[in-house]
Amino acid sequence: MREFAYEAVTDPEGAVALVAADPDACFLAGGTNLVDHLKLGVASPRRVVDVSRLPLASIVAGDDGVRIGANARNSDVALHPRVQADLTVLSRALLAGASPQIRNQATTAGNLLQRTRCVYFQDVTTACNKRAPGSGCSAREGYGHHNAVLGGSESCVAVYPGDMAVALTALDATVVVLGPDGERRVPVEELHRLPGDRPDRDTTLAHGELIVGVEVPWLPDGSRSAYHKVRDRAAFAFALASVAGVLRLDGGAVTELRLAWGGVAHKPWRARQAEEALIGRPLDEASVHAAVDLELAAAAAGPANAYKLALLRNVTWLVLRDLAGEGAR
Amino acid sequence: MSSVGSPLLRVDGQQKVTGEATYTMDHHTADPLHGWLVQSTVAKGRVTAVHADRALEHGGVVSVIDHTNAPRLADTDDLELAVLQGDRVRFRGQVVACVLAETPEAARHGAELVRVEYDEEAADVAFREAAATLRPDELDPDNDADTMQGDVEAALADAAHVVDQTYRTPFEHNNPMEPHATLAHWHGDPDSDEGHVLTVCTSTQSVHGVAASLARILGIDAGKIRVVASYVGGGFGSKGLPHCHDAVAVLAARTTGGRPVKLAVTRQQMFALTGYRTATIQRVRLGADQDGRLTAIDHRSLEQTSTSKQFVEESALVTRSMYAAGSRRTSHRVALLDVAVPSWMRAPGEMPGAYALESAMDELAVVLGIDPVELRIRNDTQTDPESGKPFSSRRLVECLRLGAERFGWSRRDARPGASRDGDWLVGLGMAAASYPANVFPGNRATVRALEPGRFVVEIGAVDIGTGAWTVLGQIAAAALGAEPDDVEMRIGDTSYPKASVAGGSSGTASWGTAITSAVAAFRKEHGDDPHPGDETTADAERSSDLEHYATHSYGAHFVEARVHRLTGEVRVPRMLGVFSAGRVVNPVTARSQFIGAMTMGLSAALLEESWRDPRYGHVVTQDLATYHVAAHADVRDLEAVWLDEDDFRVTPMGARGIGEIGIVGSPAAVANAVHHATGIRIRDLPITPDKLLARFDG
């Protein structure tokens, strides 16, 4: 772990100014990802700017939706009464992530910006284009259990590992970002990017841009949401694949549908083609499978990760079936 | 023997629940230097240069020790321990340097700054069937690689029913919760000073074993080394023998002018440096007559070991005494690879071996249409098939019957895939287990009288979480006719008499025998009214019956598995183990050992796999987020019970070992339950969702 200067800041603008001006600086929030990376040698900043004490931890439920401060802890968001009652998918996704201890310290912004868990990314003695651009991708021909099946590139097949962002993608949330020139709003779907030939860049944020909050609109009346995560261990494990779904049925036909998949791509994957195929139609296993297959037409999988295709097919059906069943009740 | 058999609570419990128990890195030492290991990034070759300049410039770094400047060892035959003695790299992750610094932060960063150059050679690191051709007895003559009785091929050809399948088990890492660590302090000159000159605190299953190994490589008398392990955070075999970090710490501490060195192995480094269970490829062929009586058993295991040190996992051993059959063959072949050194992991050999054998037995039961419990009962034997010796006690059938009754086995519908609960497919499976009752030689104990009625008993044993501290006190108290509270039990230090390793389920039996012998000798010498200070040290008296009987513990595992038909996830809501393990000295700590090992068996069945990258040569799933061990949510209703019995042919306490039997057979029971739930037979562990999904229809 390289030496670094530590500074705790008290105003957001000051934090942005410090980091934007120094290419070797980075933000620190709960530390559960950054401190991990400092020890592994994956991150080696010269300056660490602690934003965890900025007054950005509030969770405010308004008429249009809920505004979650960047520093709101994962556990606090998950247990917020309005989130639990009306944004089930978000609460469930958060509670399916990590461990209670980690959720107590992890922040909303830090969670969004957590980096891939690809084993080669975390092992500095191996080649990885995301960590060391140009060094090669060890995962393509190596340990492929978690590799992306959608949107991967020649240079990177890492997946975005988080759960919360998958839920936020299905909820059409917006990330509020503060930069040197003021605030801007980024749809969460546009926050993370596909690797292309720049896998070192996880997101569309510029260096020094600070996430200050996330705005989540309420669901349309009559819609329900759910999150289902499949993992190798019964708890405390990253997703093999996960599905976030929002559904409304009217007279047996799908009138509102949003689907986001986790653990299968370099970003939370909004399955828009599958959504479109199902809108206006009755929900049954065959049509859901067909819709998923449409979305998966562009998928690329090898022997180690082909199971993810079956999982997406099955779990998307499981989530929608259960949501439809709940609606019927 | 009143206190033997009573449910005494752990004597060290209070220290453990408060965290005041001192594991190696918890020991306070004045003015230590902190070490950090630098590992090779090639799998084979030579170190051509170690550039330490940048590390040495970093604030707090004191020195960098590599093969050019490390003190020389007297004996370098054990290549795992002969660290920093030459430029040869034999596996990726091998220690090539050690940084010493004033703080752990500086040491860690210093290690990152050391730049090592290599002359890399092509390495052979992939375990392939075709490469496993070496007979292990060519490596270790004490070890029978092959056994053969009768004509297996002919018997198989004549058999009414044959099962012929290949089973695979993965590389697995012990991963005790406490990472290996060593604190070494030279406080004297071995050539001139009397008494201890070197004190080593290390997380080990054998303080005397570490002292003997270090003495050998250092070329000094073991009496000059004091090894202490007051608390050990688990080992599961990985702390049974000293590993390279012990040698590094001792060498590094030689260079500091008397300052102690603290060296912690990181969790990631453990995957290369502190042992692991080799992967196996096992072909099992069973031949049976119409009634399900075995006529032929053939169990051949292919494995790998390292060029640095040749440890062989004896996977077919369990098959040599498990069931009767006229014709039988077992064999082991290994591949010699440029990889990290494999070693003991809980029930080495028996664990993967029983997975293969007991899966094959389940397959045979299906072929025959016989209940799997009944199939095992039919093939029970009261004479060890291989040696012809009688068993000191073999009550496998009772374990099977009791387990079946308690588990509600009779309600099981024999057809696979017949039971479903919503999206969950439900199945019941079982397997049998055996593990040898080891009593190791080389144990002695000291008994000393304090004020009337009170005693001190000393033995250089180690409690790695087994409850040995408590249990040995009970054995001593019983032998002395005292209350456990009146006996102060001292262990975990080579200052106490010689004791064998806490491994092979041998601890209670071997150490307990020594204590019993020492008490008898003490009484003989000092009578029933000893004076304070009266003391006797005596060797364990080995039961002569051990030569005349085959001695094993037995068990039967019963498992309910639920498999999600859409996700392939497996859950195990119920697991029961019934054991015959001789006299249970302490039901509280014994039950913890049984359920702990069963939990590890469940974990191996569903989760554990170390994935070695064939291009790099090291395990890339090298942490606890990518090498999954069972978490709390994976373990549901899990229970262990045992037969009320004693086996005085093995030990004077009537006890046999209990530490490992719980992990033997339990993975097979899970696999068999998964088959019963789904009709899908997974023949390679672990049974993960991807494998089941690939086999689901549609």
Place this chain on the structure above:
Amino acid sequence: MGARLQIEIGLTVDGAERRLLVDTRSTLLDALRDRLGVTSPKKGCDHGQCGSCTVLLDGRRHLTCLTLAAAADGREVVTAAGIGPDHGRGGLHPVQQAFLRHDALQCGYCTPGQVCSAVGMLAEAAAEEVTLDDAEIRERMSGNLCRCGAYVNILAALRDVARSEGTG
């Protein structure tokens, strides 16, 4: 080393006020163990993957291995050594007593983390007004690995405590 690379912090540890100068790279776990001699929290993985280093930080369960010491300035740390009445001087916490009664430990290395985590869990459950049935306890304790496999006994211990506290 420039002055900025070290930082002075204050902590309350098991009731005692402590001030110390730390390397900015130092984790709270290392600061507690190596600098303050508070070795109750253990290092099992150093990467947030095992729970052995769990303490209560300002009353909530927290991993000290992924917390920079500098970032913990001014906070209150409670370890398993100080979790009992009167900062541990007045005996054991009910969770600790239940662990002993049910032999919810073997090697004991994960145990201080389990104890802190359990105390945190009980407080969380009380605040959320949820009933701690077996499934809830298992899920909520899954951030603490126990390689010795003491889970069923840990469950029994916590079931006991939850019942007597009225949360089970």
